[in-house]
Amino acid sequence: MRVQTETRSAPAAPAPNAKMVARGVKVFYGAKQALKGIDLDIMANEVLALIGPSGCGKSTFLRCLNRMNDTIDNARIEGTITLEGEDIYGRHVDPVQLRARVGMVFQKPNPFPKSIYDNIAYGPRIHGLAAGRDEMDAIVETSLQRAGLWNEVKDRLREPGTGLSGGQQQRLCIARAIAVSPEVILMDEPCSALDPIATAHIEELIDELRGAYTIVIVTHNMQQAARVSQRTAFFHLGEMVECDDTEEIFTNPRDERTQGYITGRYG
Amino acid sequence: MTDIAERHAAITTTAPNARWHGAAFEARLRRRYAAERRFRLAGLAAVALAALVLVLLLGSIAGKGWTAFQQTQILLEIDFDAAEIDPQGTRDPAVLAKANTMKLIRDTLAAQFPEATTRAERRQLSDLLSSGAPFELNRMLVADPSLVGSKQAVWLTASANVDQFIKGHIPRDVPAAERKVNDLQIRAIDALTAKGALTKAFNTTLFTAGDSRYPEQAGIGGAIVGSLLTLVVCLGLSVPIGVAAAVYLEEFAPKNRWTDVIEVNINNLAAVPSIIFGLLGLAVFLNVFGMPRSAPLVGGFVLALMTLPVIIIASRVAMKAVPPSIREAALGIGASRLQVVLHHVLPLAMPGILTGIIIGTARALGETAPLLMIGMIAFIVDIPQGFTDSATVLPVQIFMWADSPERAFVERTSAAILVLLGFLILMNGLAVFLRKKFERRW
Numbered sequence: 001m002r003v004q005t006e007t008r009s010a011p012a013a014p015a016p017n018a019k020m021v022a023r024g025v026k027v028f029y030g031a032k033q034a035l036k037g038i039d040l041d042i043m044a045n046e047v048l049a050l051i052g053p054s055g056c057g058k059s060t061f062l063r064c065l066n067r068m069n070d071t072i073d074n075a076r077i078e079g080t081i082t083l084e085g086e087d088i089y090g091r092h093v094d095p096v097q098l099r100a101r102v103g104m105v106f107q108k109p110n111p112f113p114k115s116i117y118d119n120i121a122y123g124p125r126i127h128g129l130a131a132g133r134d135e136m137d138a139i140v141e142t143s144l145q146r147a148g149l150w151n152e153v154k155d156r157l158r159e160p161g162t163g164l165s166g167g168q169q170q171r172l173c174i175a176r177a178i179a180v181s182p183e184v185i186l187m188d189e190p191c192s193a194l195d196p197i198a199t200a201h202i203e204e205l206i207d208e209l210r211g212a213y214t215i216v217i218v219t220h221n222m223q224q225a226a227r228v229s230q231r232t233a234f235f236h237l238g239e240m241v242e243c244d245d246t247e248e249i250f251t252n253p254r255d256e257r258t259q260g261y262i263t264g265r266y267g
Numbered sequence: 268m269t270d271i272a273e274r275h276a277a278i279t280t281t282a283p284n285a286r287w288h289g290a291a292f293e294a295r296l297r298r299r300y301a302a303e304r305r306f307r308l309a310g311l312a313a314v315a316l317a318a319l320v321l322v323l324l325l326g327s328i329a330g331k332g333w334t335a336f337q338q339t340q341i342l343l344e345i346d347f348d349a350a351e352i353d354p355q356g357t358r359d360p361a362v363l364a365k366a367n368t369m370k371l372i373r374d375t376l377a378a379q380f381p382e383a384t385t386r387a388e389r390r391q392l393s394d395l396l397s398s399g400a401p402f403e404l405n406r407m408l409v410a411d412p413s414l415v416g417s418k419q420a421v422w423l424t425a426s427a428n429v430d431q432f433i434k435g436h437i438p439r440d441v442p443a444a445e446r447k448v449n450d451l452q453i454r455a456i457d458a459l460t461a462k463g464a465l466t467k468a469f470n471t472t473l474f475t476a477g478d479s480r481y482p483e484q485a486g487i488g489g490a491i492v493g494s495l496l497t498l499v500v501c502l503g504l505s506v507p508i509g510v511a512a513a514v515y516l517e518e519f520a521p522k523n524r525w526t527d528v529i530e531v532n533i534n535n536l537a538a539v540p541s542i543i544f545g546l547l548g549l550a551v552f553l554n555v556f557g558m559p560r561s562a563p564l565v566g567g568f569v570l571a572l573m574t575l576p577v578i579i580i581a582s583r584v585a586m587k588a589v590p591p592s593i594r595e596a597a598l599g600i601g602a603s604r605l606q607v608v609l610h611h612v613l614p615l616a617m618p619g620i621l622t623g624i625i626i627g628t629a630r631a632l633g634e635t636a637p638l639l640m641i642g643m644i645a646f647i648v649d650i651p652q653g654f655t656d657s658a659t660v661l662p663v664q665i666f667m668w669a670d671s672p673e674r675a676f677v678e679r680t681s682a683a684i685l686v687l688l689g690f691l692i693l694m695n696g697l698a699v700f701l702r703k704k705f706e707r708r709w
Contacts, residue, residue: 071598073522100601110592112611122610123600173596180600 012039019044019184019214020065024079027060027069034060036238047206047215049225049246052235053261058218062186065216066102067095100127103177107189109169111161116153119161119172120144123180139179147175148205167198174205187217191224203228222262226250234258332681338470338483339425339433341396341459343375349416358412368404372396380455391451397424399484427482427675429456433467436674473682477648482675487683489650493563493658494632496651500567501574501631506624509578517586518608537576544573545640553641560642561657569637574627581623585616618702625698629691635662661687
């Protein structure tokens, strides 16, 4: 549930090309406060990396963006998050619809134990995005192509998705998220369970997807953040310490906590 | 330095070669292997013991019961005397069904064994045959009226005592007073056997007939039908209610004090002695709602109450075992909670749910106590035709036969147990088959 708090002293005006805007986002799990008022703009068609030590709240923040925290019983969220200017926690917003607009890729590849085809087709099917079989085939093909998986699986679309390698499974999950044409894709440490080659694949893919989608990626790998993102936000103990161009964060951090983290002094 | 620290220092400073070789090291290794061997042997012994007990149990039941699958029959040359059975010559089925066929049998026996002169002796001869034998002749006549006036060789069911004598359960070499078969009857049996007019055939009565006071006419057909009707009611209620309750509790219910209370109570219900459910059925279904006594409908209700907690618990465990990542994946692309449950959780949990259902059903199939309370222990000869007819079930039939003093009921009790075990094996086999099939699909 969510409580609208009083307007904060100086809410920063959102950047003009912001896709999603978070203002004063606080999250409580029972009595424990996980986020202490986050203000963050997510620009359209950029990759925003969220970095920070374990337990700093970056995954929690990510899960606020598509209301996945709603599924946790004792989670309570304050503040506002807007998508295209519309409050996603507004009363008229259906979280199920929202999650089609803000897709998610998880830490561990989690394909459905169904065929590759059905994995991709599931989202379009439940949202009624395909009018017929041909259209569905087309959605499946383009999604797999965009995820760079088509050439590897086009001859075995009927085989189970769980039979693919870890990296292929993760790309299948990305293709599955793409299939419902989301505007934003959230990625929660998408490469942490993958080997370096599969990781490189995914990173290239993220860079390609940037043109069509807004991407927010949580990562523990600072090289990865530096490689794939345009902007980086550093989280620490439930606060967002700073958010700036990635190059700026990694070469010239303003806060000494950021400095300490990226140089490996803690984390 | 303490003693332990010194020892540790001594160990770590030893050269690796000395640490991993030598007498002390090898003794340690030997002890480890010996311990493992002992453990494996103990496990093997436990399995062997369990298997032995099972073999003994099944062996004793099968050894006692298999003879019941055969029944002694006697071939008699019956003269369907028209003057006797249909004096008016109408060939009316009602007349034929009531014809005095007992006299035909008695006449045939008297002709075959002229040495039986007294009325008592003739009576002993007709006791060779089942008291149901005349009805067999009546049924033949009704089915084929053209038999009237002809002479036919007919296989008739022998009485239970003859049957037991043939099977060796009644010994020949004890004083006549201690035998259920007297000397005259033994002479007649021997004569019939010598002629080839006495043989054992497959006992179809055992599977088609209802209960009877006469063992040779008693069967488990009525009990099997009663069990099936009861299980249909039981499953029809407990599966939808149980799965729906499990889905709600596992996927939708908020986790608070109330759901905790409900959970504790469901677990309690699973452990309540089954007779309590029978009392509940008696008090509520029979006394308050006035439902029919001894009916499969009420039996099914009572068993459904008993099976529900088993199904709910098994279904919840099965749904809990579905990895949360699958739920997140489906939620993450915008599936509603109901869609997550119907498209992903339930199909993945299906093997476990099926196992729970079948285990619950097997328990219900073998349940006796609660059914006694609602009157399903009645002596019922007719095979039930519907859910409200009086009926009994297989385990209750076993219980009633086990109580009967006749020697022939001993083997029938064991035979009924074998049939019940057969059903249970069939059901558990089906459970394994379905589980395998669903697992392969996913």
